[in-house]
Amino acid sequence: MAQSRDGGNPFPDSGELDNPFQDPTVIQHRPSQQYATLEVYNPFENREPPPAYTPPTPAPATLPPPSAPAVQSSRKLSPAEPKNYGSYSTQASAAAATAELLKKQEELNRKAEELDRRERELQHVALGGTGTRQNNWPPLPSFCPVQPCFFQDISMEIPQExxxxxxxxxxxxxxxxxxxxxxxxxxxxxxxxxxxxxxxxxxxxxxxxxxxxxxxxxxxxxxxxxxxxxxxxxxxxxxxxxxxxxxxxxxxxxxxxxxxxxxxxxxxxxxxxxxxxxxxxxxxxxxxxxxxxxxxxxxxxxxxxxxxxxxxxxxxxxxxxxxxFSNPAVRTAAANAAAGAAENAFRAP
The missing domain is CATH 1.20.120 (Four Helix Bundle (Hemerythrin (Met), subunit A))
Known part of the structure; x- marks a missing residue:
């Protein structure tokens, strides 16, 4: 049989157990004047405007001591003033490299012209050699009865050097x-x-x-x-x-x-x-x-x-x-002379 509350019943009544908000830990956190909640908080109530912006005061510039050398300020170069891209040795080496490249370019151009000349000469030889080339010297008009006697083209026939x-x-x-x-x-x-x-x-x-x-x-x-x-x-x-x-x-x-x-x-x-x-x-x-x-x-x-x-x-x-000996006329004359000499040698008694 259950004991009364005053008599030291350790179990509370059923009504107290059915209300969880009666717990002391919850009651102490209920809204009060000391604790502001979202329902009672007004961000625009009793708010003072922020103070005006005041720029910070720059610190006074400290000048270098008289003994320290003053650093030369950068200035804009005029168009006529040469620009310094490096030391003298660097510029000299760059100029020497440029001169060497130009020299190699000239040598390559000379070799290209020589190869072009030889190619044209080979083309002439493939077409039949010097026999198919028309003589162009002396430069005479077409209606002249005398025709050119020689073929001359210095740029094609003579080596470049x-x-x-x-x-x-x-x-x-x-x-x-x-x-x-x-x-x-x-x-x-x-x-x-x-x-x-x-x-x-x-x-x-x-x-x-x-x-x-x-x-x-x-x-x-x-x-x-x-x-x-x-x-x-x-x-x-x-x-x-x-x-x-x-x-x-x-x-x-x-x-x-x-x-x-x-x-x-x-x-x-x-x-x-x-x-x-x-x-x-x-x-x-x-x-x-x-x-x-x-x-x-x-x-x-x-x-x-x-x-x-x-x-x-x-x-x-x-x-x-x-x-x-490569001349046909000379070979013919030599052959005739040798044949005549051999015939005379056989006819001799």
Missing amino acids: FQKTVSTMYYLWMCSTVALLLNFLACLARFCVDTSSGSGFGLSLLWLLLFTPCSFVCWYRPMYKAFRSDSSFNFFVFFFIFFVQDVFFVLQAIGIPGWGFSGWVCALVVVKDNTAVAVLMLLVALLFTGIAVLGIVMLKRIHSLYRRTGASFQKAQQEFAAGV
Whole structure:
């Protein structure tokens, strides 16, 4: 039987157990004036406006001591002022590298041009060799009955390292031709002033008609073929004939009276008779002098190039023998001579 509450019943009544909010731990957390809840909390009630914003006071700048070096402030460079991208050694190395690259580029371009020239030459050979190429020198019009006699293309047939030398010799030949023409006109003018100089006028015409084609065939073409095919035989022919040509250049510049050359001596002699003719002859003498000097210089230069190519007199002899025996006319004549000699030997008693 249950005991009463006052009598020390340890079990509470059923009514107290049915109400969980009567627990002291819950009752002490009920809303009160001391604890604000969400229902009674008003964020806009009794709220003061925030204070106005005041920027912070910057700290005073401290100047460096007088003994410390002042740091140079950065400034904007003007367009005309050069920029410093590094030390002098760095710039020098960059410039040297650039120069080396440019040098290699020039060498590659030169090799490309050489390969292009050889390719064009091989194409010509594939089409039939030199026989299919049309001659283009001298450049004559199509209606002229005389056709060109030679094929000449310095950029295609001559190696690039020798093109400048061959072109200079070609210009030298043209200058000598022009000088002979002016020499003929100067001698003609002198003959008009002094009829006793008819022999000089006749020789000047002979030199013009003789030296113009012979110089091209006898020393320019051997030089051209020597550089084209590295021929020792043509080098020797050129050296021999062009040396004689240089001697004539010197004689033309001197101008011995009666030889048909309007050189310095003849020009000084004519000064007493006619000043205008003397001035013309002096110009021709000056042109002859320049040609003579250039001819001597080019002879020495080509000789130095010849020594670097490895040519020799024995090689020239071999080329000459090979060229003679490869000629069909020479082979036919030699065969006929041998057949005739053998027939005579059998017929002999």
